[in-house]
Amino acid sequence: MNKSKFAAMVAGAGIVLAGCGGYVYTTVGGKVTGLGSGDTLTLRNEGNYLQTLYADGTFQFNVASNGNYTISVAQQPNSVNCTVANGSGKMSGEAAVNNIAVTCTPNVPLGGTVAGMTDGTSMILLNNNLYKANVTANGSFKFTDFVVSGTTYAISVGLPPVSQYCTVANGTGTASNANLPAALTSVVTCVPAVPVKFTVNGLTAGTVLTLVNTVDGYADKYAVSAPGNYLFGWSWLTGKPFNVTVDTQPTGQTCKVTGGTGVVDAANPAASANIVVDCAKT
Structure with a gap:
């Protein structure tokens, strides 16, 4: 056989x-x-x-x-x-x-409430920097992925709404089947904030330029592949210093940033909106 x-x-x-x-x-x-x-x-x-x-x-x-x-x-x-x-x-x-x-x-459901988010916007929340919850309105929210009982969780903002800054209160703890409500008590609060905007000139279409805005140690990266006007994912409260630099240069070009440092100011939003990135062939 x-x-x-x-x-x-x-x-x-x-x-x-x-x-x-x-x-x-x-x-x-x-x-x-x-x-x-x-x-x-x-x-x-x-x-x-x-x-x-x-x-x-x-x-x-x-x-x-x-x-x-x-x-x-x-x-x-x-x-x-x-x-x-x-x-x-x-x-x-x-x-x-x-x-x-x-x-x-x-497993344990994870969630909480959102307040102050502008109508028509959305926000991404993370658990332990991995699992996502896409929030589109104020009120209660839950993560799609549950949490294993006995493990820790840490809710953070992955991407806030445009022109808003959001913070999380009561977002950390240890999930427990003996106390399910405890993992549903996080509070996410959003307030108006100032975006950081930039204009890219001379970039060869199809190449990729990555910029980074470093604020209080947080690196907000943004990749573009064509000339135009853009804004970073995170907006900031008045008094926060911004520092925009090139993270990765496009192939065959060198890009330079003008006006990339300053302080965010709600009374003078132009201070963080006049950043210019000029690209030229190397």
Whole structure:
């Protein structure tokens, strides 16, 4: 019997068989419990084969009767976090292993309220500088991605609304299933602010120029690929010093900044709006 053909038959059957040449296959598996409604869990074995489950129930992978096995979570669901018990070992015979337990426990929703945001604008919030919540109106908000109970969270502003400066209060803590409301009490407050604007001249279309405005140690980067008028993503409160410099030069050109330093002033918004970047061939 062709060995590769036999192996394919065994993999599809998922039962104990002895084939030509001494190949014996059986299964390792177990049970998933606690999977949330609408969630998807993906498991992986030592051969990087995947199984996706959409509800509680049993699962199994094929393995050689004398082989090692390792079952792990390849992709976690959103509303629950799943852990694997008895997930690794070595087969000592032809009997199937069915004692692997995958237990899923609820995750914690994360959110809060937004106030002061200008109508018709939007804002991006981050958790631990990774997970995003796109906020389009004042009021309550929640992150799409839940937080694993027992882990820390830190809500910050990823990108504020245009011409506003936003701060986060009560945005850090440790998520806990024993106190779900605690992770929903962050308060994001937005107030009017002054944008930092610049004009780019002479840039060769299709090349990329990256500028950076450094304010209080924060680097607000902006990439442009054509001449024109632009404004940085962050606006600032009166009294904040701005410092606009070239972060990366475009290919074949050198760009110089004029008027790139100063202080933001709501009474004189032109102070941070007359920055000029001139580009010329090198």
